[in-house]
Amino acid sequence: xxxxxxYFFLGLVALPLAGFSGGMITSEKVHAATKSVKKGxxxxxxxxxxxxxxxSDNSTSxxxxxxxxxxxxxxxxxxxxxxxxxxxxxxxxxxxxxxxxIGDGHATGDSKDCSDATNCRSFALKQGWVGFLTxxxxxxxxSMESPYKSFAKHDILHDTIAxxxxxxxxxxxxxxxxxxWRESIYYELKSxxxxxxxxxxxxxxxSNSVTKNDTGIGLEYKNFIIPGFDVVYARNTxxxxxxxxxxxxxxxxxxxxxxxxxxxRKLKVWYMHEDVGLDSKMFTGGNNDGEVDWYGVTYKSGPMxxxxxxxxxxxxxxPTYDRDGYNIGMQYKLSKTSRIYxxxxxxxxxxxxxxxxxxxxxxxxxxHDF
Numbered sequence: 001x002x003x004x005x006x007y008f009f010l011g012l013v014a015l016p017l018a019g020f021s022g023g024m025i026t027s028e029k030v031h032a033a034t035k036s037v038k039k040g041x042x043x044x045x046x047x048x049x050x051x052x053x054x055x056s057d058n059s060t061s062x063x064x065x066x067x068x069x070x071x072x073x074x075x076x077x078x079x080x081x082x083x084x085x086x087x088x089x090x091x092x093x094x095x096x097x098x099x100x101x102i103g104d105g106h107a108t109g110d111s112k113d114c115s116d117a118t119n120c121r122s123f124a125l126k127q128g129w130v131g132f133l134t135x136x137x138x139x140x141x142x143s144m145e146s147p148y149k150s151f152a153k154h155d156i157l158h159d160t161i162a163x164x165x166x167x168x169x170x171x172x173x174x175x176x177x178x179x180x181w182r183e184s185i186y187y188e189l190k191s192x193x194x195x196x197x198x199x200x201x202x203x204x205x206x207s208n209s210v211t212k213n214d215t216g217i218g219l220e221y222k223n224f225i226i227p228g229f230d231v232v233y234a235r236n237t238x239x240x241x242x243x244x245x246x247x248x249x250x251x252x253x254x255x256x257x258x259x260x261x262x263x264x265r266k267l268k269v270w271y272m273h274e275d276v277g278l279d280s281k282m283f284t285g286g287n288n289d290g291e292v293d294w295y296g297v298t299y300k301s302g303p304m305x306x307x308x309x310x311x312x313x314x315x316x317x318x319p320t321y322d323r324d325g326y327n328i329g330m331q332y333k334l335s336k337t338s339r340i341y342x343x344x345x346x347x348x349x350x351x352x353x354x355x356x357x358x359x360x361x362x363x364x365x366x367x368h369d370f
Contacts, residue, residue, distance in 0.1 A: 041082065079095065146174075169345075183204075193223050283316070309327055309328075
């Protein structure tokens with residue numbers, strides 16, 4: 001935790017200096033950063049078809065060995081997005097997106113997990129919001145990603161079974177890198193290389209993991225001090241957590257450096273530190289508290305992107321609750337709309353309380369966007 005606070009403090013000190021050297025944020029720059037909204041309306045129907053064959057060993061789901069053609073991580077989707085100008089640089093915009101699974105037909109999980117109707121739906125809402133696009137930022141109302149989930153999203157195996165969060169290398173859940181905030185309001189401001197976002201839960205319902213007074217915040221500064229160096233800070237807080245010693249938040253700092261090479265090749269390296277208090281799957285002991293260090297590198301050359309990432313955790317309950325893991329994979333673009341994925345992930349859990357088990361997955365998948 002102390003390490004995280006040191007990084008954040010340095011960011012707070014350096015941010016104004018970078019702003020001074022590069023030009024402070026002014027109303028003119030904010031206005032210039034917002035794209036002009038043309039008169040009239042637009043609407044786009046879009047989607048992503050995804051089929052994945054995987055072999056996984058995940059004892060945490062009581063599945064010792066599974067081989068299947070499926071999409072249980074939410075890669076497949078269909079949606080509608082658009083905007084309508086209301087004049088003077090303002091517009092109403094919207095996005096509605098549903099998960100689909102063309103492998104087993106069930107957008108909400110394994111085909112055999114149909115204990116009730118909600119587990120075997122053909123369509124499941126990912127995000128759906130309507131809002132205002134203004135010269136001073138974006139407002140959204142409804143269901144959307146939190147800044148914690150959307151800022152510094154590096155894993156090229158994201159939404160596959162070999163992704164870092166499913167391997168429990170990084171935190172998951174609605175307060176982390178998974179799911180969406182329901183019944184919430186979201187505000188985002190972009191100005192040059194700076195981005196700020198905040199989300200606030202308004203819901204009273206007990207069926208949603210995000211409820212009234214839950215908050216999330218994200219700060220991003222691209223090309224921070226030097227070109228290609230990006231800094232992200234994010235924090236989600238669960239207002240419903242009570243009791244002495246129970247941590248009510250997840251917090252992360254991500255540092256990323258991108259190197260441009262000859263022939264349009266790119267090398268990207270990153271480091272993320274998380275202070276986790278709201279992930280009962282990653283840390284099964286005590287108050288579900290611990291810290292995560294995640295390191296990664298991607299190399300892009302032409303249509304091919306390669307990745308390797310490694311993570312280690314430090315559970316507050318003790319070393320027997322720690323987990324170390326890695327994932328390795330490739331994306332290969334066949335065209336502007338189609339690509340192949342290959343990936344493998346593995347993580348080893350400590351002996352702990354017997355709940356936390358080893359995880360291993362291997363997959364190959366085909367994606368087509370339209």
